[in-house]
Amino acid sequence: MKLIALDLDGTLLSTEMKITNENLEAIQEAQSQGNIVMICSGRAPEDIQQILNRYAMSIPLAGSNGSVVQDRGRVLNRVSMNPEDIHKIAEKLDEERAPYRIYTDDGIYLPADWSERVELAMEREKIHVEGLSDETYQRITEQPQRSSLINFFDHYSELFKEKEVAIQKFFVLTLNHRIKSELATYLEEIATIGFTSSHPLNIEVMDKNGNKGNALKRIAEHYGIAMEDTIAIGDNFNDIPMFEMAGLSVAMGNAEPLVKEICDAVTYSNDENGVAHAINKYILNK
Structure with missing residues (x-):
């Protein structure tokens, strides 16, 4: 077997x-x-x-x-990620107004201003990905529709008010070099997390285990x-x-x-x- x-x-x-x-x-x-x-x-x-x-x-x-x-x-x-790491990462992402998703045991959560964050990122120097079609780029950047799996928040702290959800992952859309580089440098200083990438236009952050x-x-x-x-x-x-x-x-x-x-x-x-x-x-x- x-x-x-x-x-x-x-x-x-x-x-x-x-x-x-x-x-x-x-x-x-x-x-x-x-x-x-x-x-x-x-x-x-x-x-x-x-x-x-x-x-x-x-x-x-x-x-x-x-x-x-x-x-x-x-x-x-x-x-799941520990609360201290969650706050550090979310605050940094909100400071940069980076588009991100939070994967939890209660579905996926996104900032309500996802589209505005994407537009801001697209105004900066964009990362060029060879062979990436316009259709795929649109699918990556468009704001998902609310569903049983997708929810939105005005501030990430809302996830801990009514019921404390467990967070397993941050998915960060990184459309430009400076933000991706600065975020990677910032994350390297947090010993209890691990981060990786599944595409040139993202960074994914989890607990190191x-x-x-x-x-x-x-x-x-x-x-x-x-x-x-x-x-x-x-x-x-x-x-x-x-x-x-x-x-x-x-x-x-x-x-x-x-x-x-x-x-x-x-x-x-x-x-x-x-x-x-x-x-x-x-x-x-x-």
Whole structure:
């Protein structure tokens, strides 16, 4: 039995945000042979579950970059940030008027002035991302609609007034170099947090123990699988902790160059069924 950990965006999901039939068939065949497949993503657990439900997939998942680990609705581990760090980070982001989202055990929260913060960021020197389409840029920057998952606040302290929510992650949209650089320097001074990136235009902040490597380890322990029998497949910097922990690390063909360098192998891109290719080669021996 092996454990296969899959990132979502840029990995299992194509650029059209779909899981291809080829990828689904490879996953199902791996499962039929007794292997465990899990999702390990920077997305919120509820967001991941919505995607899995579309494809009738019932598998373990780790959301918020591994800060929340679940198996079929049961929470196996949750790593939340401490209040002191939350206040430091939120105050800094509000000072810069940076657009950010807070991932909690009660959904995702955004500043009510998200759109104004994005407009302000776009007036500054923008980070150029090669190959980023206008459609994708709009999707990244537009203000989400209020829903059962998405809520808004005027000030982050509102999250602690009526009921104190547990916060697992800050997702910060970083559209320009100065803000991203200054924020990274600021975060480096906070010893109890870890921060990473899943895209050139973001920084993601969690407790230092909330990462994909620890999530992979938790699911492996849950199923009694040795770490040498684990495989991690991903494309970006937030995948590095699980690459370092896994028995075999596989970078997508569309992965960041540095990510490819540190991995044991490289598969095809997310638009070329790279996940299916890796499963067929390293699990199914096709």
